[in-house]
Amino acid sequence: MMETSKKLGxxxxxxxxxxxxxxxxxxxxxxxxxxxxxxxxxxxxxxxxDTVEDEYGTDAxxxxxxxxxxxxEYGKEADDIYEEFEQFYMENKxxxxxxxxxxxxxxxxxxxxxxxxxxxxxLIQLGRLELLFRK
Numbered sequence: 858m859m860e861t862s863k864k865l866g867x868x869x870x871x872x873x874x875x876x877x878x879x880x881x882x883x884x885x886x887x888x889x890x891x892x893x894x895x896x897x898x899x900x901x902x903x904x905x906x907d908t909v910e911d912e913y914g915t916d917a918x919x920x921x922x923x924x925x926x927x928x929x930e931y932g933k934e935a936d937d938i939y940e941e942f943e944q945f946y947m948e949n950k951x952x953x954x955x956x957x958x959x960x961x962x963x964x965x966x967x968x969x970x971x972x973x974x975x976x977x978x979x980l981i982q983l984g985r986l987e988l989l990f991r992k
Contacts, residue, residue, distance in 0.1 A: 867920060869952050870903075872945040873961060874924025876986070879939035880965045883978040887929055894971035896922060898964045906960065939982065943989055950992075958990050 881891040903918035928938060946953060953961075965986055969979035 865949065865952060868945065869949070869957075870918055870920040871924045872942050873903075873964075874921040875928065875938045875945075876942040876961065877921065877964060877968055878925045878928040878933070879935045879942065880979060880982050880986075881925075881968050882928075882933075882935035882938070883969075883982040884976050885935070885978075888972040890972040891968050892925075892929075894968050895925060895964075898967055902960055902964070906957070935982070939985070946989060947992070953990070962986065962990070 877895055878887075881887045881895070899918055899921050903921060906918065962983075965983055969976075969983055
């Protein structure tokens with residue numbers, strides 16, 4: 858049972874990395890300020906969420922950054938990546954406690970507004986996320 862919850866915890870963080878990438882990439886570019894904001898929020902808030910560690914014993918929350926960086930390196934499309942997150946959410950809703958949802962929304966908003974305020978594409982992405990979390 859523990860291994861399953863550990864695996865799901867890791868998958869949760871990997872999918873949050875996808876989501877935050879999709880929000881930052883909604884306008885087809887990622888600014889250094891968005892990266893800085895992501896790293897800041899992960900370090901300040903996500904590291905405390907739980908004690909799930911990945912197989913190397915580092916905090917699983919760092920996977921948020923690792924996945925984000927990987928997607929950025931390979932220039933993935935925001936819409937495709939968002940849909941992957943949406944599918945994960947629909948299949949694993951119990952993982953998304955009210956606390957996780959709240960922190961996810963506030964992180965997404967922080968990233969969207971970190972560079973020159975939220976633009977239309979990012980606001981649309983945030984709206985999609987809010988609607989998804991009501992399902």
